[in-house]
Amino acid sequence: MNSLPLGLTRRTLVALSLLCLAVPALLWTSGGAIGDASPSVDANVTERYRAVDSLTGTRTVTMRADGTVTSRHVASVTLVPGTDRRRVRFADASDRRYGLQVSNGSTLWLHETGRNAVTAIDLTGPPTDSRTGLRLQALVAAAGLTDDAGRPRSVGVSPLPVLPRHTGVAPGADANASYAVEFVETDTVGGREAYVLEVAPEADGSEARYRQRLWLDAERFYPLRTQTEWPDDDTRRSVTTTYANVTFDAPVPTGTFRPEVDADTTVERPDTPRTEWYRSRADLVARSSLSVPAPTVPPSFELVYATRTTGRIDGVGLRYADGGRELTVATFNYTLDIDPDERDVSVGGQPATIDDGPTTSLSWNCEGYGYTVRGTGVETDRLIEVGRSVGCSA
Numbered sequence: 062m063n064s065l066p067l068g069l070t071r072r073t074l075v076a077l078s079l080l081c082l083a084v085p086a087l088l089w090t091s092g093g094a095i096g097d098a099s100p101s102v103d104a105n106v107t108e109r110y111r112a113v114d115s116l117t118g119t120r121t122v123t124m125r126a127d128g129t130v131t132s133r134h135v136a137s138v139t140l141v142p143g144t145d146r147r148r149v150r151f152a153d154a155s156d157r158r159y160g161l162q163v164s165n166g167s168t169l170w171l172h173e174t175g176r177n178a179v180t181a182i183d184l185t186g187p188p189t190d191s192r193t194g195l196r197l198q199a200l201v202a203a204a205g206l207t208d209d210a211g212r213p214r215s216v217g218v219s220p221l222p223v224l225p226r227h228t229g230v231a232p233g234a235d236a237n238a239s240y241a242v243e244f245v246e247t248d249t250v251g252g253r254e255a256y257v258l259e260v261a262p263e264a265d266g267s268e269a270r271y272r273q274r275l276w277l278d279a280e281r282f283y284p285l286r287t288q289t290e291w292p293d294d295d296t297r298r299s300v301t302t303t304y305a306n307v308t309f310d311a312p313v314p315t316g317t318f319r320p321e322v323d324a325d326t327t328v329e330r331p332d333t334p335r336t337e338w339y340r341s342r343a344d345l346v347a348r349s350s351l352s353v354p355a356p357t358v359p360p361s362f363e364l365v366y367a368t369r370t371t372g373r374i375d376g377v378g379l380r381y382a383d384g385g386r387e388l389t390v391a392t393f394n395y396t397l398d399i400d401p402d403e404r405d406v407s408v409g410g411q412p413a414t415i416d417d418g419p420t421t422s423l424s425w426n427c428e429g430y431g432y433t434v435r436g437t438g439v440e441t442d443r444l445i446e447v448g449r450s451v452g453c454s455a
Contacts, residue, residue, distance in 0.1 A: 100247060100256065102206040106282045107194035113142045113281050118251070118307040120149070125299045138304075139317055142283060143193060145169070145184055146318045163320050170320035178327040179320055183335075192365075192382070197282055199384055200275070203242040204258050240385075250276045250285040251305035281309055334372030342367050345377060353377050356390045356434070357450035359443065386438035390451060396426045397433075406445055408432070409452035415441060427453035 117139045124132045134157075140147035145166045154160025154174045161172035164184065171180040201207055245257040255276040262270050276286035285307065290299040322328065339345045345367035346353045353367075354377075362381040370376045376393030404412035406423075413425035422435045423444050434448040 100206060100244075100279075102201055102256070104282075106198040106201050106207075109280070110194040110197055110282045111143060113283060114310045115313050116140050116142060116283065116304070116307060116309055117311050118304045121301075121303045121305070123301045123303075125301075127297050139313060141313075148317050161321065163318060165318040170322075172321060176327075177323075177325055178329065179322055180329045180331065181320075182331060183333065196385060197277065197284075200242050200258055200260065201256070201277070201282070204244040206244055206256065245274070247279070248276060250278075250303065251307055253285060253307060254279040255285050278307075283307075283309070332372075334370050334374060337369045337371075339367040339369070342379060345369055345379075349377050351375060351377050351392065351394070351430075352454055354379065354390050354392055354432075354451045354454050356447050358388060358390075358447055359383070362386070362388055387436070388439055388444075388447065389433075389435045390447065391434075392430050392432050392451075392454070394429070395431050396429060397424050397431045399424060399426055408445075408448045411453065413448065415444075417441075423448045 118137075120136050120138045122134045122136075123130060135152040136149045137152070138147065138149050140149075145164050147162070147164050149162040151157055151160050157174055159171040159180075160174040163170045163172070167184055169182045169184055171182070173179070198207075240260055241263045243259045243261075245259050248255050248257050255278055258275045258277065260273040260275070271291045272289070274286075274288040275284050277283070278285050283304075286301065286303045288299065288301045290297065292298075337348070339348070342353060342355070342364060349369050356379065358381050361383045363383070365380045365382045367380070368376075368378040370378070370393070374393050374395045376391055376395070378389060378391035381388040381390075399412060399414055405415040406413050408423070408425045409427055411425045411427050413423055416422040416424070420435050420437050421439070421441055421444055422433055424431070424433045425448070426432070430453075432448070432451060432453075434444055434451065436444045436447075
């Protein structure tokens with residue numbers, strides 16, 4: 062996870078990333094269907110997912126470019142869904158710098174292959190539970206599998222993240238696309254029954270754009286397999302993550318989420334920014350020396366959390382969500398490289414640029430501070446309105 066202020070653009074901060082591991086890929090594959098009729102899901106998907114205390118199994122991540130496998134990594138894993146607690150040991154770590162990754166939720170330990178050395182990275186996270194369960198509920202409902210008893214269909218949906226936090230950089234969904242969810246079939250993954258859903262843009266030409274297929278465990282609704290495909294210039298890239306030999310809620314031995322260190326182990330701690338998380342804007346205002354933006358956001362968006370980051374860069378951020386749509390507003394004591402000749406719009410009388418991509422970003426500078434407003438599933442015009450409501454508030 063990047064612990065820098067919310068909203069910094071990729072082109073500005075790519076050099077500051079803690080980890081930059083390879084991104085996997087895929088081609089669409091499907092096993093033998095158990096049944097073609099759409100099942101009726103009357104369970105609360107969010108509750109079923111959140112009730113999973115632990116998962117153990119074998120995780121395989123396969124990368125492809127234009128259908129050719131470029132890499133495949135197999136690891137034994139123990140993890141707690143919805144948290145950062147995980148233990149990942151790679152079966153063949155000879156070509157990897159880190160053969161074992163362990164996280165207790167607050168610290169990530171990366172064990173170097175062939176060397177008694179560990180890199181310890183402090184993790185930060187929001188004060189709210191993972192939103193994955195809510196997103197899964199929305200996807201299942203949008204596919205038309207749920208009943209109507211208190212679980213209405215979701216209007217705004219978006220694909221799931223391709224990889225877990227801290228495991229690498231992965232493509233996001235097109236912020237300007239409207240996504241449809243379709244039930245494909247009932248299948249099996251590692252001997253477990255699963256509902257197969259496909260998520261793709263509704264607009265014509267979607268075959269050339271972002272697509273995702275999910276195999277959700279029919280009992281616990283954990284994604285047993287995730288396949289995501291996207292264009293990268295003239296290359297069609299994809300990533301497939303599959304969990305096999307899965308056991309849910311097995312007892313987790315003491316020490317599972319602790320590093321393997323002894324008196325001779327070298328422990329290195331990178332100097333990284335510190336991020337604090339707050340449940341309300343008022344709490345952030347009370348703790349921050351920077352002026353906190355007070356944006357006007359669409360009424361359907363609710364504040365998820367607020368952040369204060371200190372270190373080489375000081376900043377504050379606000380994150381809002383509406384179903385699968387997200388909106389972040391940030392300001393920091395760091396000016397962005399914005400050429401006045403590249404002005405796309407004006408915000409607070411200052412030139413501002415718009416970066417289109419998986420997440421659309423509006424950026425500008427004012428009186429020595431940088432500002433960004435980023436949106437996933439939010440129209441660019443609405444993003445500009447939010448930016449202009451912030452103006453030059455630092």
